[in-house]
Amino acid sequence: MQYNKLLLTWLTAAILSIFLSGCSSWVYRINVPQGNFLEQSDIDKLRVQMTREQVLYVLGTPVAKDAFDSSKWHYNYVFNIDRESEMRKSLTVYFENDKLVDVTGDFEKPADFNTPLDQ
Template identity: 60%
Template sequence: MKAVIKTLCLVVGILSLGACSSWIYRIDIPQGNFLEQKDVDKLRVAMTKEQVTYVLGSPVASNAFDNDTWHYFYALKGGRGNNFEKQLIVEFKDDKLQDIKGDFDKSAEFSTPLDI
């Protein structure tokens, strides 16, 4: 009988240790386009869609009804609860880069086209 109680206590103890979430490894889950400010700084007004795709990659979301607005979004769900999100909205007019908005700064050279 004592062996059964000891075994039962051992099993309960091991199972309770498994419930300690601080000991469990949880992975980080990244989603979307990871962009850095140095990449956004390469953008210039009047760039073509192809040039923007070359610099930033393909957008995460595109609108079937408005092909002139591209959304770049990055989210990191940290395993320890530290979440991170950034977005960039790229607007075109007549298939040329018009403006950018979001969590990144425009470079000082953004308003200067590459052709000049």
């Protein structure tokens, strides 16, 4: 009799754990943005020959500065919308002699990028 009661308890626990394991997708996960959120309007303010300080003012502090090459700054942004999809954006800014020379990444280069600010 006690054996049947123990078996029934274990069987109930096993069935409940199987059913409840299917509910793991119901757990609320907070969407946490990571990195530098940039918009095209921010990128449109960049001009060739800007100083590092001017780029910092426009874009903010980069996520990563290349440890072996100080002429590159990396701006990355990741936003997990749900488990299957995420939004990723990146921008790399290149300097020569502490002056901006190029930008590459997921944004369009501004139409008047090659026109310096002082002209």
